[in-house]
Amino acid sequence: MQRRNKMPTYCHICTNNECSFEWEDEYSIKADPPTLCPKCNQETAKRLIFGGSGRGIVELTGSDLAAHIKTDGARLRRKAYGSESMYANIVGESKFQQIQTEMDRYKR
Numbered sequence: 536m537q538r539r540n541k542m543p544t545y546c547h548i549c550t551n552n553e554c555s556f557e558w559e560d561e562y563s564i565k566a567d568p569p570t571l572c573p574k575c576n577q578e579t580a581k582r583l584i585f586g587g588s589g590r591g592i593v594e595l596t597g598s599d600l601a602a603h604i605k606t607d608g609a610r611l612r613r614k615a616y617g618s619e620s621m622y623a624n625i626v627g628e629s630k631f632q633q634i635q636t637e638m639d640r641y642k643r
Contacts, residue, residue, distance in 0.1 A: 543563075543564055544560070547559070548580070549575060549580055550579045550581055551577050551579040553575070554579070556573070569582075
């Protein structure tokens, strides 16, 4: 008998007061939870947690929040280094041109 890897199912809610849509979604535990509500298309989706006394929205604090921010920062840095236009948008056009000029000078 072959075992299938089943993705966990997570419950979500839209925090937009006019929508408040609730839905379930399956994805890897390593994947970031969705932020876009499928009903109102706003960036107001939150993953819910269920347990003993009820349910609630997952909010990171302390070292968990710091670790998440570090991971997001590293991901953004890798993405920015791979795209000149994104890097220019992050550091600013004039700073980007200055960096490019200095790099060209060292190549000679």
